[in-house]
Structure formats: C-alpha cells, structure tokens
Amino acid sequence: MNEPKYWKISDFVEELRKNLDIPNIHINTVDGWFKRLENDRIHYINRTVETNEKIYDELDLKIAIFIKKRREEKWALGAISRELNNFTSLRSFPHIEEKPTPYVDNIEALKNQITAEVQKTFAELAATQMEELKNQYNQLLTTLPKQQSPEEQRTKRFEELMLQKKIERKLEEDAEKIWSELPETERLKKVGFFKKEVDLEKKSQFMRNYKNDHFESYLKTEMGLEI
Template sequence: MSEEMRYWKLNALADEIGCHFTTVNRWFNTLETRGIHYVEKAPDGTRVYTDLDLMIGQYIQEKRNKNWNFDGILAQIVDDATLELRPFPKGAMKSGNELSLDVTKLSEALQDRMSELLQQQEDHFNERLQAAIQGNQQFRLEMRQKDITDMITNNRITNTLRLEALKAWAALPDSERLIKKGLFRKEEDLNKKEQFLTQYEMDHYADRLRLETTNEPYEEAERLHQEANDIPDEHGQ
C-alpha cells in the first residue's frame, strides 16, 4: 500500500526544510519563473506543497549549506536525473515562460539602470573630488600669497615706524636723550632710546596697519614715508 501524499502550506514546509519561509518562497518563485519546476495550486491560487516540493527544498538547502551559489543549484537541479521535477500544466508552462521572459527583461533593464546610476554617481564624485583638489590648491596658493603680502606689509610698516621713531627721538631735548659720562662728557642714553623706539612702534602700529589694509589715500602713506626719510642722522645732517 502506497504511502499517502502529504501537503504543506508555505510556513509548515519552511519549518520542515529548516529555513525561513520568505527564503523558501523565493526559491520556488524562481523555479517557476524559470520554467524548471511547477508547484501545485489551490483553487484560490495559493501554492500547495507536497513531498516532491519538500525534497527539492531540502536539496536546495543542502547545497546552500555547502556554499553553492543559487544559479549553480538551479543548474544542478535541472541536470540531476535523480530529482523528479513537476512539469507545468498545459497553458501554465506558456504563462511561466512569458513571466520568466518578462522577469529576465526587467532584471536586465534594472541592471542597466543601476549601472547607469552608479556611473553617474562615480562621475559626480570624481568631478567633486577634482574640484576639491583644485580648490585646495588654489586656496593654498592664495594663503601663500597672503602670507607673503602680510610679511611685506609688516616689514614696510615696521621700517617706516622705526624711522619715524628715530626722528621723534632726535627731536627730544638733550636733557631727555643724554646722560653724563664722567665730569665733562655726555652720551646718548641707549637703553632709554631703545625703550622709546619700541614704545613708539607699539603705539602707532595698529593705525598704520589700518591705513595699509583699508587702502586710505596714497598721499597719506607717501607723506608718512617722506617724513621718515627727513630724519636727521646723529650728527644732525
């Protein structure tokens, strides 16, 4: 007496195979869309799985446990003469082939679109990367130029203020500039002079820098420079 055929719904079949039901559903969807194996249907269109489907599900799971890729498993199912595959009923096979063809075309279209999008993203990334590199180079060049300009400006201001400070020091009376050295000789108080020059530069640097950076009239800067050049030397010449 032959053993009675058993039937399962998807969840129960997945439990028998030892795999999640969504994975099992995907396996049998692929088997049908590729026209390899047909699963019986209830009148409402719900799949009804039998011992044959269980055997195929267990076969797939066994191969997956051995790290086979799914396409390789499907090819093996087709070639394995020991496996019984359920043929598609008349009419269902045609429908299955059409669905398989549509799915293949859709898959190819999606792959083409994804490749196009990935290429666009790569191109966009490369453009932004090149722009960032060029922008960084330009920024570094501008900063280098600014450093050079600042250094030149600082030297010009410092030198000009030093000359002005020397002129202001020379204009002071002897009583403030000179100190006695012995009974009959006086010399310039060098410590006091250096303090005077340094203080003068500190007091006037900010205003002079403002003149440089705000582009105030050239005549003002020229006047200050001329005044500095008019400073007498230590012999009053």
C-alpha cells in the first residue's frame, strides 16, 4: 500500500506543475486558491503540529488540478468553489472548543496584532490577483494582431495603389468600349447643318458614371470576393 504523500507549498506547486506539464504556475496563485477555499469555509488545509505550517496531500493536489483546468476554461473562482462539492469530497474544518475569552491588559497591542493580520491578508490577496491580471494581460497580448513594419506598410500601400490603377484602367477600357457601341444619336451631336462630332461632355459624364457605378464590383472581382 502506498504511503500518503505530503508537501509544503513550494513542493506542492512543483508537483502540480509536473502533473499538468505547465511550468509557469505561480506559487502565489496556488496559495491564493486555497486561502480562498479556507476563507469561504469550503476546504481545510492540514497543518503541522509543531509549526502550524500548511501541508498539502493528494486530495489537495486533485483539487488544485481541477481548479487549474476550470480556470483555463475561463471559470470564475466562485463558480469553481461551488462545483467542488460535486467533484470530490472536501476536508472539513477541525472542531475548535470555545474557550473563555482571556482578559486583555493591553488593548493597543491587540489592535496592532489585528491590523497586522488584516494587512497580511490583503497583501496575499493582492499578490494573487496581480498574478492573475498578469496572466490575463499576457493572454491578451498574444491575441493582438502583429504590427506591420514600415517596409511591410510601404509594400501594402504600393500594392493597394497598383490594384487601384489596374481597376481604373479596366474600367476606362470597358467604359470606352460600351460607349463606342452606343447609337450615334446618343454619342454624337450636330455641329452646323451637315457635320456631327462626339459629344465630349456627354461622353465624359458617361465614363464618370460607369466608373463610379462599377468600381466596387471590379474591386471584388480582382480580390476574388463574391459579388
């Protein structure tokens, strides 16, 4: 029968990294998970008798793996805590016998002690939250589009300009062809009694309208987009 395994926090986090094959799990993050579970009276961490130092076992490892996987799925810590009861058995808190409240001679010393404990708790929570914010920030950076170099930007502008010129030439050619196929009554105008010539103003208007009306469809064709 295998002997139970126990770890202090640093060794526990190392064991968690091995199990998940993830080297960058921060010790403050893991410590924060279990502090929250204890603060919410959900799961208790065993302590050593001599120093009251937290020691973690295989049940805690199972819970840590569960929390990490759910965090990767974007679960909130509150939702994970509520789901733990359905996932595995949790360690209850030891029963503490109530003792008569001792008389305190030095009220100021008690206030200082309470203040120090509160500050320590806030500092630990802040470290955990900062680590999580850092991870979220790094994930956000990986999703941002890569910024183009000046050379890439110049190349892109050149390609866009060449594409525009190509489309304008094609529009010009097609408009000229369609114009030439129109009846003379639409293309020509009388000059005097017997002479006719191209109505340049009308042609210019026709060419301009054709380009404006068809530029988008020509662009989509050149870019291989559906029309």
